[in-house]
Amino acid sequence: MAAPGARRLFYAALAATLILKLLFATFLPMTGDEAYFIVWGMHPAMGYYDHPPMVGWWLSALLPFGHAEWWLRMPVILLNTFIGWAVMRILRPHRGDLAYLTGTLYLIAPVNLYNVLITTDTPVILFIFLTGWAYYQALVSQAWRDYVLSGLAVGLGMLSKYFEGLIAIALGAHWLLLDRRRRSFLGLLLVAAIGAALFAQNIWWNYEHCWDNFLFNLVNRTHHGLRVDGPPVYLLTLLYLITPPILLGLYRVRGQIRARLREPLVGGFAVFAGVPLLLFGLLSFKNQIGLHWLLGFYPFVFVLYGALCEAKAQRMALRFMFWFSAAHVVLLGTLLALPTPALKHIAPKFYPIVVLGSHTAAVWKAAEPYAAGRHLATRGYATAGILEYHTQRHFAVFGTGSDHGREDDSLTDFRNWNGQNVLLISTNDLPATAYAPYFEKVRKVVVDVQGAPISLILGDGFKYAQYYAKILKPIRNSYYRFPHWLPVGQCPFTQRYFGTK
Structure with missing residues (x-):
């Protein structure tokens, strides 16, 4: 595919998926979890029981201008559109027009189309991605500015949801396993210091409010004992989310991944995705891993895929993703179009x-x-x-x-x-x-x-x-x-x- 054609396809997908998400966000009724977080926004505070306060702050800023579903969901509508563009921008200097194909592939992935729900995951997905992007730039440039940006993203992510801590672990793992440069170590310390300074606000709030976040996330909801169903369900979740063509493409270039691990584009994003997903795999022996837990690290898989896989593999993945996503769109559109009484026969318990x-x-x-x-x-x-x-x-x-x-x-x-x-x-x-x-x-x-x-x-x-x-x-x-x-x-x-x- 020539560069102009790939660019046109990408920007057409950017516009079409944005419109489709706006339609879903307009016609999908507000869910209970979303409404619960909107209540946070109605009662502004420095922290909340279940999670750190970022999504409550965002909703507090949106509520004075309207209460419509599409408006309050605007951050998540724009989120994956932005990340799809950013995936293309990261890859463009290295892969030329193939970067547009990878960006298109991300934009049309099913979860990026139907995920229009505003939750605590929305800000943390953004800040996890920004953490990885800025740190990758720091690996390339060794500029203090990029380390500062990564540190700010870590801190803001930790004020969103604690999954941000997994990307922080991944940054440390990258230095320990692949980098070892003195300047990188100092940069990593700067990231940690800035992130910790921002996160201190949440620690103080928890100290003065029953340690609500910590009790909820680390004590009250923790499953005791082993879950034999956890790892198989987790692997099936990964298969669904990443899809077989992308997994197959990554498997076929596994030798290139090993050979190029010290390159920031390959090694950086392999670690940013791989370390958190491995940790989730270990956690699956104790807890059920929700699909939404993985979404912050999901874009890094596409960057790694786009960095290594050639046009033929990407075109095959695009064809699969188009029809896979089309099936999701048809299913969700059909459910939204059904008269409410029809749902009584589909889910009588929840009707x-x-x-x-x-x-x-x-x-x-x-x-x-x-x-x-x-x-x-x-x-x-x-x-x-x-x-x-x-x-x-x-x-x-x-x-x-x-x-x-x-x-x-x-x-x-x-x-x-x-x-x-x-x-x-x-x-x-x-x-x-x-x-x-x-x-x-x-x-x-x-x-x-x-x-x-x-x-x-x-x-x-x-x-x-x-x-x-x-x-x-x-x-x-x-x-x-x-x-x-x-x-x-x-x-x-x-x-x-x-x-x-």
């Missing part, structure tokens, strides 16, 4: 939550007449986030909840509810008696929305003492138990309810 997410206005219209003079609540963070996003009214999480989505522990003070009335909106069919211990009087109203039964629990006279004994104490024992070696500055949750850190 009520689908209705609550896609017809929230109708759910709230049915519930609002009961809301006057009542605190609003749901049983989980996903439904609470969806309802708060659509109604602009705060919904508390009632009950013990799960190890995920515990930000409401800091937003709601149940002491203030004592003796007052509550409206709880639920997508499950628990009887009113399940809530009876916590109220003087309780009744249940079931409303039908698009064929889904939505439960409205009307609780009068909230019994704080009962809730304290049956709910708040188990929450403390499950989610706010600090290792003996961990110094605790403040813990608003335990101080509020138990008068102690």
Whole structure:
């Protein structure tokens, strides 16, 4: 393919995929996880329970200008468009027009088309990529400026999600295994110092807020014991994400990879991708590795592939990727076009939550007449986030909840509810008696929305003492138990309810 043709193909793919993602982002209802992070943006803070605060900060900046799904998803819509362009720019000086083919290949990969959800992964994917790109530039130029940029990206990534730490490990591994230049070592120290200085803010916030991030990520959600299904599932995830043609292409050039490891373009991106993916492989014996965990390191695989694979292999991969992605687009487009009641037969167990997410206005219209003079609540963070996003009214999480989505522990003070009335909106069919211990009087109203039964629990006279004994104490024992070696500055949750850190 001549250079002008490859360029035209790349820019056509850039425009077409951007339009397609905008359409998906416009018509896909806001998911529970996304709405939960939007609630972060509605309540700006220096940190949040589950993860560092970056996505909350981004959403706080976007919310004053609109609440539309496509607008709040704009960072992730632009993210992979930018990375696809950057992959081309990295390769262009070395591979000429083949760089455009690699960039196109990245742009049309399925996950880069349907991933239009704004989550904590969005900023960390960006900063992981910028970390690797800037450090690669530093390996080539040995300029302090590039090390500074890489350090800033590390720090901002660590304020996004802790997966950024894996690329930091990869930078150290690259020096240890392949580089060993004195200036590179000093540059690596500069990266670490800048990253640590930015990350210090998050450490201080955690010290003053129950070590929420650390307990969630390193203690409360950690699987104990070995998972025999973990490694096979992880390998299948890699096969799906990277795709067989790209894996085959990399396998065929394995000799070139070994021979050229000391070249920054080959060795750098091989380590930036390989070390984190290897660490995830080891972790898969303990935890299930989600596909989204891998997305920050995914672009580095394309850079390595584009650095070594020739036009014939790239054209074959492009043909496969086009049809593979087309199948995903058709499937997602069909699901979005289906009338909501049709989904009842596809996923009957989840149909009520689908209705609550896609017809929230109708759910709230049915519930609002009961809301006057009542605190609003749901049983989980996903439904609470969806309802708060659509109604602009705060919904508390009632009950013990799960190890995920515990930000409401800091937003709601149940002491203030004592003796007052509550409206709880639920997508499950628990009887009113399940809530009876916590109220003087309780009744249940079931409303039908698009064929889904939505439960409205009307609780009068909230019994704080009962809730304290049956709910708040188990929450403390499950989610706010600090290792003996961990110094605790403040813990608003335990101080509020138990008068102690």
